[in-house]
Amino acid sequence: MRDLTENRRDTPHRKQEAQANRFAAGLLMPKPLMAASLDSLGKPAIAHVPMLASTYGVTIEAAASRYVDVTPSTCAILFIKNGLVHYARPSRSFPSMAIGRGDAAPSSVPSAKIDEPTSWLVVEARDWLVQSRDVRSPKVSMQVLAKKNGLHLVMLFINAAAERRADEEAEKYATERPSFGRGSDRR
Template identity: 65%
Template sequence: MQNDALLKELAECGSPETLLAAILKHYPDLKAPIDIEAIAQRVGITEFRDLETPGASSAMMTDIGKAKGVILCAPGLSAQRRRFAIAHQLGHFLITSQRGDRQCTNRDLAESRRDTPHRKEEMQANRFAAGLLMPKPLFSAFVDGLGKLTVTHLHTIAAAYDVTLEAAASRYADLTQAMCALIFIKDGVVRYARPSRSFPPLSIEPGAPVPAAVKSAGPEDKIAWLPAEVRDWLSLSRDARPPKLTMQILSKANGFQLVMLFVNAAAERRADEEAEKLATERPKFGR
């Protein structure tokens, strides 16, 4: 009966957020790492198979009414990417407006844009996958318990939730209250960025070379907060006061780097208030 109640609720949901709310309601005691296969089986996925299609990382096959489905994953995927792929395909399966049978690439599983119908569907499936593997209440409480902000927390999050570092970073950027941005780099070139909602607009784009200070950082370097040059990273209007920007650099031996940019929002508010106070108190002389 409980299973029937969940399926009935899911059938009435139209967005990733309402689907997640319904699932979390029926799983109030979820703990990390989430047993994604057990949840998928409960809502209609009958089997998990290997996928042999070149170029595809995962796929789904369903009956006509999307009551039952099979999820397929490329055998070469890591355990963490396979978990995300299953959650992603489960999103396609449960979002009622999306068709059943489909194949997805690695690019689809990283899609965050919504400027075409295809990208919007992949983005929605990714939002669902992130929200199910890292449920907001559980995730936020876990992050709060980690203490002071540092880029190394992302490894801790990824290990606890059995997800990739990229998935952990993206979810962190979505939910954190901190004014920060995460920049993924390979061989000195920006791959993509994940800014938090409150972070200023970035000027650096995918494909751009990174600043010299980042390129010269190595795996043996101590991870510490360093001053960052605002003009290297942010897009600001001429009359705007540039914020104080700091960064941490996590470097790997394979050329992978993750940069965390940070702006202290409280300090910036105080600086703005002080500047406004000085402007108000400055004496004005007549001609």
């Protein structure tokens, strides 16, 4: 199973496995068909992953990997087993993650009934993302789907349009010069 989820390219074997996985995903879940499927499903939701796996006849891991490869959304899908991150797959636009394979899952991951996704929950960005002092942390939402044998699928989502608006507002506020009550005719 580890080879099926391999996306790292730091060794020749991992690079070869990642290439094979992308090739297989392209055959089994062609980008135009997957993009149309994602478009028809609407807003991102963790429940879409097992649905896509069933539709395309692939594993949940393969469907999750292709989901983040094709989606225009800013999201990441993590597989957490028995409280530890098994693997994390961010979309291209998702910020750098502070959590990876073998790390303990943040305590914000709720327990959930099997095959019943949680509602979207706002979580602390610092639990999931690399933080920078110079950059405002985005608002991160999380949805969890529990599967059998202690497996939890976690989708992290950042509303990119809302983040752009918040950044524009922050920039506008930072560039406005306060007048401190001085009249315009004073010099």
